[in-house]
Amino acid sequence: MKFVVQVRLFPTPAQEAALADTLRLCNEAANLVSRIAWETKTFRNCCSDEQAAALAAYRKSESDLVRRDGMWLLIATCDIPDTDVTEPDGFLGVDLGIANIATTDDGKRHSGKHLNAVRHRNRELRRRLQAKQTKSAKRLLKARRRKEARFARDVNHVISKDIVTEAARTGRGIALEDLQGIRDRVRLRKPQRVTLHSWAFHELGQFVAYKARRAGVAVVYVDPAYTSQGCSACGHVDKRNRPNQETCACTSCGFAEHADVNAARNIASRGVAGWAAVNQPNAA
Structure with a gap:
């Protein structure tokens, strides 16, 4: 590699x-x-x-x-020579989002609160600089764009390293959402759309993938549809399972969990199924 x-x-x-x-x-x-x-x-x-x-x-x-x-x-x-991927003992599910940049099914959340505040300040600064239309403002905008890119890259490196390290430590693979077309697929209010479009989720996924390859950790991509509305305990899917942004409360079995953790557990389960389908096609 x-x-x-x-x-x-x-x-x-x-x-x-x-x-x-x-x-x-x-x-x-x-x-x-x-x-x-x-x-x-x-x-x-x-x-x-x-x-x-x-x-x-x-x-x-x-x-x-x-x-x-x-x-x-x-x-x-x-x-660097490729590292052989070891057979995973289960999968670490990772849910990507706005309030929390990344959440694992173990319950660890990489909060986006500070990051969103920084990005909001940067947007306001860009807006003021763009309104000036001076050469110095354009130079500052160019420098600001590069600074923001370095900031996002550094955060994504930290998060991806933590995820891969935990997966390697526990002998698990990593299950990620297939984010192809995420910007066209999700339906969010305008402030949330701005936040979604401004964060490098694809870069974060790439960092996880290449760090996992170096560590010999398996990575699978799963369909994220309804992972936030499905109960990770009984499998019941209902939009009413999400009474608010942070909570998943199953209307069928009564199971309750943080919404992002619940979604990550669903992603982990799909990761196990996806790995089995690809690597053990003849399994019962």
């Missing part, structure tokens, strides 16, 4: 000027400088211990030297 490691560099002013000249010349010169930097260890690395270990063991071919938002970065490609 190809894995890209991004390393931030901290050059001196003289080194920064030399690097800028190098980038202006051509990509070939940048690759040459990158190789020399790696061979002579003349730069300072800023990356996690896991990334440093991956670089030492699996770095292959060329690296790209780039300058982004005033920072010097070295983009290195690592060719």
